[in-house]
Amino acid sequence: MGEDHVKKGEGEFGSVFKPPAEKKGFAAFREFLYNSERGEFLGRTAGSWAKITIFYIIFYACLAAMWALFLVIFLQTLDATRPKWEGDNGLIGANPGLGFRPRPPDDYVDSTLIWFRSGSGVNDAEWKHWTDELTKVWDLYMTGDKNYGQYLKQCSFADPKTDQKDKFCFFDMKTINSPCIKESFFGYDKGTPCIYIKLNKIYGWEPEPYENVTELPAEMPDQLKETIKQNAADNGGTPQKMVWLSCEGENPADKENIGPIEYSPMQGFPYYYFPFMNTPGYMSPLVAIYLKHPEPSVIINIECKAWARNIRHNRMERVGTTHFELMKD
Known part of the structure:
Protein backbone atom coordinates (compact mmCIF):
# COMPACT_ATOMS: atom_id res chain seq x y z
CA MET A 1 0.00 0.00 0.00
CA GLY A 2 2.87 2.38 0.83
CA GLU A 3 4.52 1.54 -2.45
CA ASP A 4 1.28 2.29 -4.23
CA HIS A 5 1.19 5.66 -2.45
CA VAL A 6 4.76 6.52 -3.44
CA LYS A 7 4.19 5.51 -7.00
CA LYS A 8 1.05 7.52 -7.04
CA GLY A 9 2.88 10.57 -5.62
CA GLU A 10 5.69 10.24 -8.12
CA GLY A 11 3.13 10.20 -10.85
CA GLU A 12 1.46 13.29 -9.42
CA PHE A 13 4.74 15.21 -9.02
CA GLY A 14 5.83 14.18 -12.47
CA SER A 15 2.69 15.64 -13.95
CA VAL A 16 3.07 18.88 -11.93
CA PHE A 17 6.75 19.62 -12.92
CA LYS A 18 6.60 18.40 -16.47
CA PRO A 19 8.20 21.09 -18.76
CA PRO A 20 5.94 22.67 -21.33
CA ALA A 21 6.06 21.35 -24.81
CA GLU A 22 8.81 22.98 -26.92
CA LYS A 23 7.48 25.11 -29.72
CA LYS A 24 9.16 25.17 -33.09
CA GLY A 25 9.06 27.13 -36.30
CA PHE A 26 6.67 30.04 -36.64
CA ALA A 27 5.03 29.29 -33.29
CA ALA A 28 8.37 29.79 -31.51
CA PHE A 29 9.03 33.03 -33.38
CA ARG A 30 5.57 34.34 -32.60
CA GLU A 31 6.07 33.53 -28.91
CA PHE A 32 9.43 35.40 -29.02
CA LEU A 33 7.73 38.46 -30.43
CA TYR A 34 5.11 38.45 -27.73
CA ASN A 35 4.61 35.95 -24.89
CA SER A 36 1.17 36.58 -23.42
CA GLU A 37 1.73 34.15 -20.50
CA ARG A 38 4.82 36.00 -19.18
CA GLY A 39 3.99 39.43 -20.62
CA GLU A 40 7.23 39.57 -22.62
CA PHE A 41 7.95 41.45 -25.83
CA LEU A 42 11.10 40.35 -27.69
CA GLY A 43 12.17 38.36 -24.68
CA ARG A 44 11.83 41.15 -22.10
CA THR A 45 9.09 42.47 -19.89
CA ALA A 46 8.09 46.12 -19.98
CA GLY A 47 9.98 46.77 -16.76
CA SER A 48 13.13 45.14 -18.14
CA TRP A 49 12.94 47.23 -21.33
CA ALA A 50 12.48 50.40 -19.27
CA LYS A 51 15.55 49.64 -17.13
CA ILE A 52 17.85 48.86 -20.06
CA THR A 53 16.62 51.93 -21.98
CA ILE A 54 17.32 54.23 -19.04
CA PHE A 55 20.75 52.61 -18.59
CA TYR A 56 21.83 53.27 -22.19
CA ILE A 57 20.44 56.81 -22.15
CA ILE A 58 22.56 57.61 -19.11
CA PHE A 59 25.58 55.74 -20.52
CA TYR A 60 25.61 57.53 -23.88
CA ALA A 61 24.80 60.88 -22.28
CA CYS A 62 27.88 60.52 -20.07
CA LEU A 63 29.94 59.42 -23.07
CA ALA A 64 28.81 62.44 -25.11
CA ALA A 65 29.44 64.81 -22.20
CA MET A 66 32.97 63.42 -21.73
CA TRP A 67 33.70 63.75 -25.48
CA ALA A 68 32.38 67.33 -25.52
CA LEU A 69 34.50 68.22 -22.46
CA PHE A 70 37.66 66.87 -24.08
CA LEU A 71 36.83 68.73 -27.30
CA VAL A 72 36.39 72.02 -25.44
CA ILE A 73 39.70 71.49 -23.64
CA PHE A 74 41.43 70.73 -26.95
CA LEU A 75 39.98 73.81 -28.67
CA GLN A 76 41.33 75.99 -25.87
CA THR A 77 44.83 75.04 -27.00
CA LEU A 78 44.24 76.32 -30.58
CA ASP A 79 44.45 79.81 -32.00
CA ALA A 80 42.06 80.61 -34.85
CA THR A 81 44.53 83.07 -36.38
CA ARG A 82 47.84 81.20 -36.22
CA PRO A 83 48.97 77.57 -36.50
CA LYS A 84 50.05 75.67 -33.42
CA TRP A 85 53.24 74.49 -35.11
CA GLU A 86 55.22 76.97 -37.17
CA GLY A 87 58.27 76.91 -39.39
Whole structure:
Protein backbone atom coordinates (compact mmCIF):
# COMPACT_ATOMS: atom_id res chain seq x y z
CA MET A 1 0.00 0.00 0.00
CA GLY A 2 2.87 2.38 0.83
CA GLU A 3 4.52 1.54 -2.45
CA ASP A 4 1.28 2.29 -4.23
CA HIS A 5 1.19 5.66 -2.45
CA VAL A 6 4.76 6.52 -3.44
CA LYS A 7 4.19 5.51 -7.00
CA LYS A 8 1.05 7.52 -7.04
CA GLY A 9 2.88 10.57 -5.62
CA GLU A 10 5.69 10.24 -8.12
CA GLY A 11 3.13 10.20 -10.85
CA GLU A 12 1.46 13.29 -9.42
CA PHE A 13 4.74 15.21 -9.02
CA GLY A 14 5.83 14.18 -12.47
CA SER A 15 2.69 15.64 -13.95
CA VAL A 16 3.07 18.88 -11.93
CA PHE A 17 6.75 19.62 -12.92
CA LYS A 18 6.60 18.40 -16.47
CA PRO A 19 8.20 21.09 -18.76
CA PRO A 20 5.94 22.67 -21.33
CA ALA A 21 6.06 21.35 -24.81
CA GLU A 22 8.81 22.98 -26.92
CA LYS A 23 7.48 25.11 -29.72
CA LYS A 24 9.16 25.17 -33.09
CA GLY A 25 9.06 27.13 -36.30
CA PHE A 26 6.67 30.04 -36.64
CA ALA A 27 5.03 29.29 -33.29
CA ALA A 28 8.37 29.79 -31.51
CA PHE A 29 9.03 33.03 -33.38
CA ARG A 30 5.57 34.34 -32.60
CA GLU A 31 6.07 33.53 -28.91
CA PHE A 32 9.43 35.40 -29.02
CA LEU A 33 7.73 38.46 -30.43
CA TYR A 34 5.11 38.45 -27.73
CA ASN A 35 4.61 35.95 -24.89
CA SER A 36 1.17 36.58 -23.42
CA GLU A 37 1.73 34.15 -20.50
CA ARG A 38 4.82 36.00 -19.18
CA GLY A 39 3.99 39.43 -20.62
CA GLU A 40 7.23 39.57 -22.62
CA PHE A 41 7.95 41.45 -25.83
CA LEU A 42 11.10 40.35 -27.69
CA GLY A 43 12.17 38.36 -24.68
CA ARG A 44 11.83 41.15 -22.10
CA THR A 45 9.09 42.47 -19.89
CA ALA A 46 8.09 46.12 -19.98
CA GLY A 47 9.98 46.77 -16.76
CA SER A 48 13.13 45.14 -18.14
CA TRP A 49 12.94 47.23 -21.33
CA ALA A 50 12.48 50.40 -19.27
CA LYS A 51 15.55 49.64 -17.13
CA ILE A 52 17.85 48.86 -20.06
CA THR A 53 16.62 51.93 -21.98
CA ILE A 54 17.32 54.23 -19.04
CA PHE A 55 20.75 52.61 -18.59
CA TYR A 56 21.83 53.27 -22.19
CA ILE A 57 20.44 56.81 -22.15
CA ILE A 58 22.56 57.61 -19.11
CA PHE A 59 25.58 55.74 -20.52
CA TYR A 60 25.61 57.53 -23.88
CA ALA A 61 24.80 60.88 -22.28
CA CYS A 62 27.88 60.52 -20.07
CA LEU A 63 29.94 59.42 -23.07
CA ALA A 64 28.81 62.44 -25.11
CA ALA A 65 29.44 64.81 -22.20
CA MET A 66 32.97 63.42 -21.73
CA TRP A 67 33.70 63.75 -25.48
CA ALA A 68 32.38 67.33 -25.52
CA LEU A 69 34.50 68.22 -22.46
CA PHE A 70 37.66 66.87 -24.08
CA LEU A 71 36.83 68.73 -27.30
CA VAL A 72 36.39 72.02 -25.44
CA ILE A 73 39.70 71.49 -23.64
CA PHE A 74 41.43 70.73 -26.95
CA LEU A 75 39.98 73.81 -28.67
CA GLN A 76 41.33 75.99 -25.87
CA THR A 77 44.83 75.04 -27.00
CA LEU A 78 44.24 76.32 -30.58
CA ASP A 79 44.45 79.81 -32.00
CA ALA A 80 42.06 80.61 -34.85
CA THR A 81 44.53 83.07 -36.38
CA ARG A 82 47.84 81.20 -36.22
CA PRO A 83 48.97 77.57 -36.50
CA LYS A 84 50.05 75.67 -33.42
CA TRP A 85 53.24 74.49 -35.11
CA GLU A 86 55.22 76.97 -37.17
CA GLY A 87 58.27 76.91 -39.39
CA ASP A 88 60.23 73.66 -39.47
CA ASN A 89 57.96 72.24 -36.76
CA GLY A 90 54.91 72.42 -39.06
CA LEU A 91 53.87 70.02 -41.80
CA ILE A 92 54.58 72.50 -44.61
CA GLY A 93 57.97 73.49 -43.21
CA ALA A 94 59.73 76.82 -43.54
CA ASN A 95 60.57 76.70 -47.24
CA PRO A 96 57.83 78.13 -49.48
CA GLY A 97 56.93 76.75 -52.87
CA LEU A 98 55.49 78.53 -55.87
CA GLY A 99 52.05 78.32 -57.43
CA PHE A 100 50.82 79.26 -60.87
CA ARG A 101 47.58 80.27 -62.56
CA PRO A 102 45.76 79.35 -64.75
CA ARG A 103 45.19 75.76 -63.69
CA PRO A 104 43.92 73.01 -66.03
CA PRO A 105 40.22 72.00 -65.94
CA ASP A 106 38.96 69.93 -63.02
CA ASP A 107 38.74 66.87 -65.27
CA TYR A 108 42.54 67.03 -65.52
CA VAL A 109 43.27 67.93 -61.92
CA ASP A 110 46.61 66.07 -61.91
CA SER A 111 47.80 67.79 -65.07
CA THR A 112 50.02 70.88 -65.25
CA LEU A 113 49.70 71.35 -69.02
CA ILE A 114 48.46 74.67 -70.42
CA TRP A 115 47.28 73.76 -73.92
CA PHE A 116 45.39 76.10 -76.22
CA ARG A 117 44.90 77.19 -79.83
CA SER A 118 45.08 80.75 -81.06
CA GLY A 119 45.29 82.81 -84.21
CA SER A 120 42.92 84.00 -86.91
CA GLY A 121 39.88 81.80 -87.50
CA VAL A 122 40.20 80.12 -84.08
CA ASN A 123 37.11 80.18 -81.89
CA ASP A 124 37.68 81.82 -78.51
CA ALA A 125 36.46 78.60 -76.87
CA GLU A 126 39.91 77.18 -77.66
CA TRP A 127 41.50 79.46 -75.06
CA LYS A 128 38.53 80.68 -73.01
CA HIS A 129 39.12 78.30 -70.07
CA TRP A 130 42.56 79.79 -69.45
CA THR A 131 41.40 83.39 -69.64
CA ASP A 132 38.40 82.59 -67.41
CA GLU A 133 40.75 81.17 -64.77
CA LEU A 134 42.93 84.26 -64.86
CA THR A 135 39.88 86.52 -64.84
CA LYS A 136 38.82 84.95 -61.52
CA VAL A 137 42.18 85.91 -60.06
CA TRP A 138 42.02 89.38 -61.59
CA ASP A 139 38.53 90.10 -60.25
CA LEU A 140 39.40 88.77 -56.80
CA TYR A 141 42.39 91.10 -56.50
CA MET A 142 40.53 94.07 -57.96
CA THR A 143 37.69 93.81 -55.41
CA GLY A 144 39.70 92.71 -52.37
CA ASP A 145 40.61 96.23 -51.27
CA LYS A 146 36.94 97.21 -51.06
CA ASN A 147 36.19 94.51 -48.48
CA TYR A 148 39.26 94.83 -46.24
CA GLY A 149 40.23 98.47 -46.49
CA GLN A 150 40.91 98.77 -42.77
CA TYR A 151 43.72 96.22 -43.05
CA LEU A 152 45.37 97.64 -46.17
CA LYS A 153 48.52 99.68 -46.40
CA GLN A 154 50.10 101.19 -49.51
CA CYS A 155 53.71 100.05 -49.33
CA SER A 156 56.89 100.76 -51.24
CA PHE A 157 60.62 100.26 -50.75
CA ALA A 158 60.72 103.79 -49.34
CA ASP A 159 57.69 103.19 -47.10
CA PRO A 160 57.53 99.49 -46.12
CA LYS A 161 55.06 97.93 -43.74
CA THR A 162 57.65 97.59 -40.93
CA ASP A 163 56.07 96.12 -37.77
CA GLN A 164 52.39 96.74 -38.50
CA LYS A 165 51.32 93.10 -38.05
CA ASP A 166 47.63 93.98 -38.20
CA LYS A 167 47.95 95.27 -41.78
CA PHE A 168 49.13 93.88 -45.10
CA CYS A 169 50.58 95.60 -48.13
CA PHE A 170 48.17 96.08 -51.00
CA PHE A 171 49.11 94.48 -54.31
CA ASP A 172 47.86 96.68 -57.14
CA MET A 173 46.87 94.67 -60.23
CA LYS A 174 47.09 97.86 -62.26
CA THR A 175 50.89 97.65 -62.04
CA ILE A 176 50.81 94.55 -64.29
CA ASN A 177 51.60 95.45 -67.89
CA SER A 178 49.59 94.59 -70.99
CA PRO A 179 48.91 92.04 -72.39
CA CYS A 180 48.83 90.30 -69.01
CA ILE A 181 45.58 92.03 -68.09
CA LYS A 182 41.90 91.16 -68.35
CA GLU A 183 41.16 93.58 -71.20
CA SER A 184 43.83 91.95 -73.40
CA PHE A 185 42.64 88.39 -72.69
CA PHE A 186 46.01 87.84 -70.98
CA GLY A 187 47.60 87.38 -74.42
CA TYR A 188 45.97 84.02 -75.17
CA ASP A 189 44.05 85.25 -78.20
CA LYS A 190 47.34 86.26 -79.83
CA GLY A 191 49.25 83.11 -78.85
CA THR A 192 51.47 85.03 -76.41
CA PRO A 193 50.19 83.75 -73.06
CA CYS A 194 50.67 85.15 -69.59
CA ILE A 195 50.98 83.04 -66.44
CA TYR A 196 50.63 84.41 -62.93
CA ILE A 197 53.20 83.17 -60.39
CA LYS A 198 52.80 83.52 -56.63
CA LEU A 199 54.77 82.50 -53.56
CA ASN A 200 52.82 80.11 -51.37
CA LYS A 201 51.83 81.43 -47.96
CA ILE A 202 53.62 80.23 -44.80
CA TYR A 203 52.59 81.84 -41.54
CA GLY A 204 55.30 84.07 -40.10
CA TRP A 205 57.87 83.32 -42.81
CA GLU A 206 60.13 86.22 -43.80
CA PRO A 207 62.60 86.18 -46.68
CA GLU A 208 66.30 86.79 -46.25
CA PRO A 209 67.11 88.79 -49.40
CA TYR A 210 70.53 88.91 -51.03
CA GLU A 211 72.30 91.98 -49.67
CA ASN A 212 75.20 91.94 -52.09
CA VAL A 213 75.74 90.66 -55.61
CA THR A 214 78.64 88.56 -54.31
CA GLU A 215 76.08 86.39 -52.46
CA LEU A 216 74.33 85.26 -55.63
CA PRO A 217 74.54 81.46 -55.98
CA ALA A 218 76.41 79.95 -58.89
CA GLU A 219 73.37 77.98 -60.07
CA MET A 220 71.25 81.13 -60.47
CA PRO A 221 70.38 81.80 -64.16
CA ASP A 222 72.66 84.32 -65.84
CA GLN A 223 69.70 86.47 -66.91
CA LEU A 224 68.59 86.91 -63.29
CA LYS A 225 72.15 87.61 -62.12
CA GLU A 226 72.41 90.43 -64.63
CA THR A 227 69.02 91.79 -63.55
CA ILE A 228 70.06 91.85 -59.88
CA LYS A 229 73.41 93.44 -60.69
CA GLN A 230 71.65 96.17 -62.68
CA ASN A 231 69.19 96.64 -59.83
CA ALA A 232 72.09 97.03 -57.39
CA ALA A 233 73.79 99.54 -59.68
CA ASP A 234 70.58 101.59 -59.80
CA ASN A 235 70.29 101.57 -55.99
CA GLY A 236 73.70 102.58 -54.73
CA GLY A 237 75.37 99.18 -55.05
CA THR A 238 72.86 97.23 -52.95
CA PRO A 239 70.06 95.27 -54.60
CA GLN A 240 66.53 95.95 -53.46
CA LYS A 241 65.17 93.53 -50.90
CA MET A 242 63.31 91.00 -53.02
CA VAL A 243 62.42 87.38 -53.40
CA TRP A 244 63.68 87.16 -56.95
CA LEU A 245 62.03 84.98 -59.60
CA SER A 246 63.39 83.10 -62.58
CA CYS A 247 61.42 81.14 -65.17
CA GLU A 248 63.07 79.16 -67.95
CA GLY A 249 62.86 75.95 -69.95
CA GLU A 250 63.86 72.88 -67.99
CA ASN A 251 65.91 71.24 -70.75
CA PRO A 252 68.09 72.62 -73.55
CA ALA A 253 65.30 72.14 -76.10
CA ASP A 254 62.82 73.86 -73.77
CA LYS A 255 65.19 76.80 -73.27
CA GLU A 256 65.30 77.23 -77.03
CA ASN A 257 61.56 76.84 -77.59
CA ILE A 258 60.32 79.05 -74.76
CA GLY A 259 61.44 82.30 -76.39
CA PRO A 260 61.88 85.63 -74.58
CA ILE A 261 60.12 86.20 -71.23
CA GLU A 262 58.95 89.49 -69.78
CA TYR A 263 58.20 89.89 -66.06
CA SER A 264 55.62 92.29 -64.67
CA PRO A 265 55.47 94.37 -62.51
CA MET A 266 58.93 93.20 -61.33
CA GLN A 267 61.05 90.09 -61.58
CA GLY A 268 60.24 89.05 -58.05
CA PHE A 269 58.31 89.79 -54.88
CA PRO A 270 59.26 92.83 -52.74
CA TYR A 271 60.09 91.92 -49.15
CA TYR A 272 57.47 94.24 -47.63
CA TYR A 273 54.66 91.85 -48.61
CA PHE A 274 55.96 89.48 -45.94
CA PRO A 275 55.41 87.99 -43.46
CA PHE A 276 51.96 86.52 -43.95
CA MET A 277 50.19 86.86 -40.58
CA ASN A 278 46.74 85.62 -41.57
CA THR A 279 45.43 89.17 -41.70
CA PRO A 280 41.87 89.25 -43.09
CA GLY A 281 41.85 89.89 -46.83
CA TYR A 282 45.57 89.25 -47.36
CA MET A 283 46.49 88.87 -51.04
CA SER A 284 49.78 87.28 -52.07
CA PRO A 285 51.86 89.39 -54.49
CA LEU A 286 51.90 88.18 -58.07
CA VAL A 287 54.37 88.19 -60.92
CA ALA A 288 53.01 87.90 -64.46
CA ILE A 289 55.34 86.17 -66.87
CA TYR A 290 54.69 87.07 -70.51
CA LEU A 291 55.86 84.49 -73.05
CA LYS A 292 56.40 86.64 -76.11
CA HIS A 293 57.19 84.03 -78.77
CA PRO A 294 56.79 80.43 -77.57
CA GLU A 295 57.40 77.81 -80.23
CA PRO A 296 54.07 76.42 -81.51
CA SER A 297 53.05 72.74 -81.67
CA VAL A 298 55.63 71.53 -79.11
CA ILE A 299 55.32 70.88 -75.39
CA ILE A 300 57.58 73.26 -73.47
CA ASN A 301 58.57 72.27 -69.91
CA ILE A 302 58.88 75.40 -67.79
CA GLU A 303 60.32 75.71 -64.30
CA CYS A 304 60.10 78.80 -62.12
CA LYS A 305 62.24 79.28 -59.01
CA ALA A 306 62.13 81.73 -56.13
CA TRP A 307 65.49 83.08 -54.96
CA ALA A 308 66.49 84.27 -51.48
CA ARG A 309 69.15 83.23 -48.98
CA ASN A 310 66.66 81.14 -46.99
CA ILE A 311 64.96 79.42 -49.96
CA ARG A 312 66.25 76.07 -51.16
CA HIS A 313 65.13 74.23 -54.28
CA ASN A 314 63.98 70.65 -54.62
CA ARG A 315 62.09 69.48 -57.68
CA MET A 316 60.88 66.26 -56.07
CA GLU A 317 59.45 68.03 -53.00
CA ARG A 318 58.30 71.07 -55.02
CA VAL A 319 59.87 73.55 -52.61
CA GLY A 320 61.16 76.86 -53.88
CA THR A 321 59.95 75.97 -57.35
CA THR A 322 56.99 75.15 -59.57
CA HIS A 323 56.69 73.31 -62.87
CA PHE A 324 54.19 73.42 -65.70
CA GLU A 325 54.06 72.67 -69.40
CA LEU A 326 52.88 74.90 -72.23
CA MET A 327 51.68 73.95 -75.69
CA LYS A 328 50.05 76.23 -78.20
CA ASP A 329 48.71 75.10 -81.57
